[in-house]
Amino acid sequence: xxxxxxxxxxxxLTGLACRRLRLGLQADNLRQAINVAVFNIFLPAQCVRIVYxxxxxxxTFLVPATAWITTISGLLISVxxxxxxxxxxxxxxxxxxxxxxxxxxxxxxxxxLPVLTGLYGFGAAKYALFYDLxxxxxxxxxxxxxxxxxxxxxxxxxxxxxxxxxSSLPPIWGILxxxxxxxxxxxxxSVILKTMGSLGDLVVPLMIxxxxxxxxxxxxxxxxxxxxxxxxxxxxxxxxxFSVALLLGLRxxxxxxxxxxxxxxxxxxxxxxxxxxxxxxxxxAFAIVVTTVLSFITLPLAVHLTETLAP
Numbered sequence: 001x002x003x004x005x006x007x008x009x010x011x012x013l014t015g016l017a018c019r020r021l022r023l024g025l026q027a028d029n030l031r032q033a034i035n036v037a038v039f040n041i042f043l044p045a046q047c048v049r050i051v052y053x054x055x056x057x058x059x060t061f062l063v064p065a066t067a068w069i070t071t072i073s074g075l076l077i078s079v080x081x082x083x084x085x086x087x088x089x090x091x092x093x094x095x096x097x098x099x100x101x102x103x104x105x106x107x108x109x110x111x112x113l114p115v116l117t118g119l120y121g122f123g124a125a126k127y128a129l130f131y132d133l134x135x136x137x138x139x140x141x142x143x144x145x146x147x148x149x150x151x152x153x154x155x156x157x158x159x160x161x162x163x164x165x166x167s168s169l170p171p172i173w174g175i176l177x178x179x180x181x182x183x184x185x186x187x188x189x190s191v192i193l194k195t196m197g198s199l200g201d202l203v204v205p206l207m208i209x210x211x212x213x214x215x216x217x218x219x220x221x222x223x224x225x226x227x228x229x230x231x232x233x234x235x236x237x238x239x240x241x242f243s244v245a246l247l248l249g250l251r252x253x254x255x256x257x258x259x260x261x262x263x264x265x266x267x268x269x270x271x272x273x274x275x276x277x278x279x280x281x282x283x284x285a286f287a288i289v290v291t292t293v294l295s296f297i298t299l300p301l302a303v304h305l306t307e308t309l310a311p
Contacts, residue, residue: 001127004114004115004119005115005120005299007118007265007294008111008114008115008208009296010211011205011208011212012208012211012212012215013308014209014212015027015208015211015212015213015215016209016212016213016215016259017212017238018030018212018213018295019213019215021068023052024307027213028049030212030213031210031213031214031294034206034210034213035210037206038199038202038203038206038207038210039061039169039170039171039172040127040170041199041203042063042191042200042206042216043170043171043174043200044171044173044174044197044198045128045174045195045199046125046171046174046176046177046196046199046200047133047171047177047178047198048131048172048175048177048178048181049175049178049196049200050122050125050126050178050200050230051126051129051175051177051178051179051182051187052178052182052193053127053193053259054123054126055123055181056126056179059254060126060127060130061202062248062249062250062254063127063130063131063245063247063250063254063257063258064130064131064134064135065130065135065275066131066199066241066244066245066248066258067108067130067131067134067135067241067258067261068135068139069136069244070134070145070168070237070239070240070241070244070258070262071104071105072096072139072140073102073237073240073244074104074233074236074237074240075100075144075230076102076227077142077145077232077236078099078100078104078159078229078232079100079147079225081232082096082099082226084179084239085228087286089222089224089225091225091292092280093151093152094151094153094278094279094280095225095279095280095283096151096153097148097150097151097274097277097279097280098270098274098279098280098283098284098287099146099148099150099178099225099228099229099283099287100151100229101144101148101270101273101274101279101284102173102226102229102233102245102264102266102267102284102287102288102291103230103232103233103237104135104233104237104267105139105140105144105267105270106136106186106233106237106261106263106264106265106266106267107264107266107267107268107292108128108131108132108194108261108264108265108267109128109129109132109133109171109207109212110129110207110208110210110211110268111205111207111208111264111292112128112130112131112132112260112261112264112293113125113129113203113204113213113266114204114208115260115264115299116128116202116257116260118254120169120257121254121302123126123210123253123258126247127253127258127261127274128256128257128261129171129175129269131173131257131258131261132174133169133171133172133175134175136228137150137166137169137171137172137183138165138166139168140218140267140269140273141162142162143158143163143164144146144273145161145162145273145277146162148273148274148276148277149277151277151279152277152278152280153211153277170192179246183188184304198242205286210268211268211292214268214271214285214288215288215289215292216253216275219289223286225283226283226286226288226290229266229287230287230290230291230294231292234263234265234267234291234294234295234298235298237262237263238259238260238262238263238302239262240262241258241259241261241262241263241264242255242258242259244258245258245259255293255306256306259276259302259306260299260302260303263295263298263299263302264299265287265288265291265292265294265295266287266288266291266292268288269288270284270288271284271285271288
């Protein structure tokens, strides 16, 4: 695990160096271009290939069930915690929306996918994709966007907009295409699978690289606001995810994957959500940096727990 995280850390540092050196292109523009390519081309190809070639069993579908319960529980806890302390600590609505999202939604694909495949091999990739694209991402655009629009200053985001956004996500179409091809017993030519494999192989290094491009340490007046979000995201949610998975009967890699996915730091996409709904973008960036840096300590602990506790 330490070798995996060290490798990821070096790739992140490369992205961070590109951000600092400004090598002919603004880091945010480069990150946006890479994200568009990954999200619309490379990741959907990866999704089709993984689902088509993977062994899909009942545990595979219990993983997103775990994610739904975990994410909703984390969201309710985050709302309750920040409602309790918002007046004493003078937390503004634009800040409250950010820290609720930061505490609830993790970087379960951009960091979770490479961590799981690095630890357990290519076969574990299905757990990361199902945890995220069949649970975390829909909940982000249903519940998360509603919260962001409530506390932000942008336009309101209703159910129709949520459905439209979710239905237009290429990775979800990639998963559905893989399921249809598998159930229909369609024989995909080897050259097509190899091409999708080559495209998919670019996902992990590019995702890690863009995390480095996104990292910056902004100046904020009250950094302590993120402390409850850090505790919830890096400690409480992994515990919930592991407990729910255990209760649902998950074992071995599926159980460990749920714990590790729950332990992922704040999603980089929360910065985009903060911008879209006019929340505090500086605070969003700070939460991403803090939880990502701390995750290099907490993730090895989570792996140790999976080795100790997972049956």
